Amino acid sequence: MNPETQVPPSPIFNDSIDAGLAYNGGSKSKHQREEDGGESDEVSKKQKAETPVDDEIIEKNSVPSVSNRVRLGPKEFGSSVEMFDYFYNLLHYWATHLNLNKYEHMVLLELLKKGHEEPDKKIGKGIKGFQVRIHPVWKSKCFFVIKDDDTFDDFSFRKCVDHILPLPDEMKQPDTNKASNGSRGGKGSGRGRGKRR
Numbered sequence: 001m002n003p004e005t006q007v008p009p010s011p012i013f014n015d016s017i018d019a020g021l022a023y024n025g026g027s028k029s030k031h032q033r034e035e036d037g038g039e040s041d042e043v044s045k046k047q048k049a050e051t052p053v054d055d056e057i058i059e060k061n062s063v064p065s066v067s068n069r070v071r072l073g074p075k076e077f078g079s080s081v082e083m084f085d086y087f088y089n090l091l092h093y094w095a096t097h098l099n100l101n102k103y104e105h106m107v108l109l110e111l112l113k114k115g116h117e118e119p120d121k122k123i124g125k126g127i128k129g130f131q132v133r134i135h136p137v138w139k140s141k142c143f144f145v146i147k148d149d150d151t152f153d154d155f156s157f158r159k160c161v162d163h164i165l166p167l168p169d170e171m172k173q174p175d176t177n178k179a180s181n182g183s184r185g186g187k188g189s190g191r192g193r194g195k196r197r
Contacts, residue, residue, distance in 0.1 A: 073106030080165035099129035115160030
């Protein structure tokens, strides 16, 4: 063979680490760096610089702490609006005069215990079930407690939710006692048609 046409041996087939370094442009493979006991200073500095940023991202994207959540039976709520929406939808989509299932029973029982001003009075000696019924006075859907002695009593889920986690002002129930402020209400003076002269 002519020395000018000789091709250097391929580093792929050479088992020496130095040949591998020459072939890879001086960098070691990951496996070789791990065997040597570490990585280059440049790589480790880069990882150290990225670690605090990664921690910040994890903190920002993490789930809110458990202390901000309210547990009612098996169900958890993150806000008063979320809790209100849950009970509002349950009230309006459940059929009337039909006992709620076991899951909803547990959630409503905890709502009464934690949110009602007088839970012992509403619960009595025990609860047989919960139902959605039309309120006899207000003519709207309402949750009713069916007690063990077959008596029933209504309760406001809105007031219970507001007692556990305060609702925004626009979602609070207006006080019916304050509705009459002395004015006669309605439009105009109520004395017939036209303007007064």
